[in-house]
Amino acid sequence: MTSMRDILVTLIVFASLPLILNKPVNGVLMWIWISVMNPHTQSWGFAATFPFAQIIAVVTLFSLVTSRSAKTLPASGITFTLLAMLLWMNVTTLFAIYPDASFTQLSKVMKIMLMSLVTMVVIRSREDVHRMIWVLVVSLGFYGVKGGIFTVREGGNYRVWGPNGTFIGGNNEIALALIIAIPLMRYLQLSTDSRWIRRGLSVTMLLSAMAALGSYSRGALLAIAAMLALMWFKSHKKMVGGVLITLCAPLALLFMPERWAERMDSIANYEADSSAMGRINAWHMAYNLAKDRLFGGGFEISEPYVFYLYAPDPNAVHAAHSIYFQALGEHGFIGLALYLLLGALTWRSAAWIARNGRDDPELLWACSLARMIQASLIGFAVGGAFLSLLYFDVPYYLMAAVVAMRALTEQRLAARTTGRSS
Numbered sequence: 001m002t003s004m005r006d007i008l009v010t011l012i013v014f015a016s017l018p019l020i021l022n023k024p025v026n027g028v029l030m031w032i033w034i035s036v037m038n039p040h041t042q043s044w045g046f047a048a049t050f051p052f053a054q055i056i057a058v059v060t061l062f063s064l065v066t067s068r069s070a071k072t073l074p075a076s077g078i079t080f081t082l083l084a085m086l087l088w089m090n091v092t093t094l095f096a097i098y099p100d101a102s103f104t105q106l107s108k109v110m111k112i113m114l115m116s117l118v119t120m121v122v123i124r125s126r127e128d129v130h131r132m133i134w135v136l137v138v139s140l141g142f143y144g145v146k147g148g149i150f151t152v153r154e155g156g157n158y159r160v161w162g163p164n165g166t167f168i169g170g171n172n173e174i175a176l177a178l179i180i181a182i183p184l185m186r187y188l189q190l191s192t193d194s195r196w197i198r199r200g201l202s203v204t205m206l207l208s209a210m211a212a213l214g215s216y217s218r219g220a221l222l223a224i225a226a227m228l229a230l231m232w233f234k235s236h237k238k239m240v241g242g243v244l245i246t247l248c249a250p251l252a253l254l255f256m257p258e259r260w261a262e263r264m265d266s267i268a269n270y271e272a273d274s275s276a277m278g279r280i281n282a283w284h285m286a287y288n289l290a291k292d293r294l295f296g297g298g299f300e301i302s303e304p305y306v307f308y309l310y311a312p313d314p315n316a317v318h319a320a321h322s323i324y325f326q327a328l329g330e331h332g333f334i335g336l337a338l339y340l341l342l343g344a345l346t347w348r349s350a351a352w353i354a355r356n357g358r359d360d361p362e363l364l365w366a367c368s369l370a371r372m373i374q375a376s377l378i379g380f381a382v383g384g385a386f387l388s389l390l391y392f393d394v395p396y397y398l399m400a401a402v403v404a405m406r407a408l409t410e411q412r413l414a415a416r417t418t419g420r421s422s
Contacts, residue, residue: 006047009039013052020059024067025122027060029135031115035393037139041163057115064118073120076403077345082396085338086113092331096298097306105299109391116396123404126365130191132401133184133369136394140181141204143174148207151214156256160214167392175212175220176383179227180394182208183375186231190368213256216263223383230378234354234371278318279386285311286320286329296332323384330390339390343381346399349406350374357409360416366405373398 013030020027033039034056040047064071073079089106096102123132147160162174182205189201212220282302288310289297297306308314320326328336353370357363380395 003044005043006040006045009043009047009052010050012039013056016056017059020056021063024060024064024069024118025124025128027056027063028115028119028122029131030056031060032119032132032135032393032397033139035112035115036136037142038163038166041166057111060115060118064122069122070124071121073117074403074407076349076406078342078349078399078403079117079120081338081342081345082113082117082399085335085342086110088335088338089331092295092335093298095293095295096300098298098300098303101300102298109299112391112393113396116393116400119397119400120403123400124407125404126408129369129401129404130365132397133188136397137181137184137188137201137204140168140177140394141185141208143168144178144181144208144211145204147174147178147211147214148209151210152207152255156214156260158214159216160211167389171215172217172219172383172387173389173392175215175217176223176380176387176389177392177394178208178212179220179223179379179383180376180398182224183227183231183372183379186375187369187372191365210255213260216260217383218264219383219386221264223379226382227375227379230375231372234375278316279321281307281311281313281316282318282320282329283322283325286325290328290332290336294332294334296328296330296335299330301329319388321386321388323387323390326388326390342399343377346402347374347377349402350377353402353405353409356413360412363409363412366409370402370405373402 013034016026016030020030031053034053040050040052073083089109093099093102093106119132123129143162150158151160159171160174161171162168162177168174168177185201185205185208189198189205192198192201209224212224285307289301289306292310302317302319304314304317307317311317320329323339324336327339331338350370350373353363354367354374357367357370376398377395380389
């Protein structure tokens with residue numbers, strides 16, 4: 001049955017194709033919207049399974065090949081490390097425990113990473129970065145507002161879930177995605193002069209935080225605490241920020257029902273929680289596997305045979321539920337090291353941008369966004385320790401933003417130096 005939602009999404013996608021052919025950056029923005037928000041999953045007819053993402057990707061690649069714009073990856077430690085990590089994934093797949101399943105998953109991951117690399121190629125200007133952040137905020141903010149209203153309306157008695165069949169479909173996953181988005185919302189709020197946009201973003205941030213709490217995700221509670229702590233530390237108005245957090249956080253927590261508090265209390269008593277112990281068992285399995293196999297196990301290793309060989313409890317078969325142990329189990333110690341290096345380089349580049357841009361009025365936007373991306377990344381680093389989101393695309397888009405901002409900052413600093421010397 002065709003609904004108005006099916007027609008609307010289809011019209012938007014096909015109307016964008018001429019714009020994508022004109023500028024490949026438009027294709028990247030549409031790809032991010034489709035891949036992050038997954039608007040077609042909100043329909044009930046043909047659009048739910050229509051290959052919108054594939055169409056956008058093909059047209060974007062064609063536009064990139066035929067355009068006169070730059071087609072090279074920016075020279076950056078981030079891009080080189082990402083390429084090395086992708087190469088290593090292809091190598092580990094050759095030695096996978098389950099070759100067929102691993103090659104199938106490799107194909108899916110490489111498609112995601114290809115578009116992440118294309119994002120790094122075409123996102124070059126301040127306007128491009130700003131538009132990409134808006135697309136991410138709108139895509140995730142939709143579920144933040146929707147989930148926040150649901151949480152408030154139901155008194156927090158029911159869990160918030162994301163769109164089915166996507167990276168953020170689970171309650172834990174949508175919570176972490178919203179935590180990543182909140183600092184980006186704050187950046188947009190700081191960068192606009194419109195009172196109504198600022199107010200709208202304030203409401204969106206509040207509802208997104210309530211939706212994250214309403215997910216009943218224990219990892220999200222730790223992630224949101226880490227994210228807020230870094231946002232406060234990076235802010236110029238620590239007194240005001242501290243007062244707001246002190247007032248709002250207890251009110252939000254007190255709003256949630258007793259059953260929510262009981263679940264959060266289980267963080268301290270993880271030994272009595274079968275889910276937590278299952279994750280720890282999977283982490284032991286990943287570590288033992290990596291010690292035994294240089295190339296790890298390849299993709300799709302959450303199988304009884306693998307747990308029989310490497311897990312302390314062979315009967316408790318679980319997914320990794322951790323970006324770190326997922327990387328370790330699937331791609332070995334080298335894969336984990338490359339992933340950690342990628343995160344460290346992104347963090348250092350964002351810190352470099354914030355440090356070198358704070359005294360230049362033309363770079364204040366980059367300084368502000370770099371700090372907010374750091375807050376998003378610390379939330380992902382903490383929350384991701386409990387989720388299998390190694391291939392979640394949003395952090396890679398933020399890496400692309402950091403690469404572009406670093407290049408723009410270096411260009412601005414070089415221009416200032418040239419101007420002084422002349």
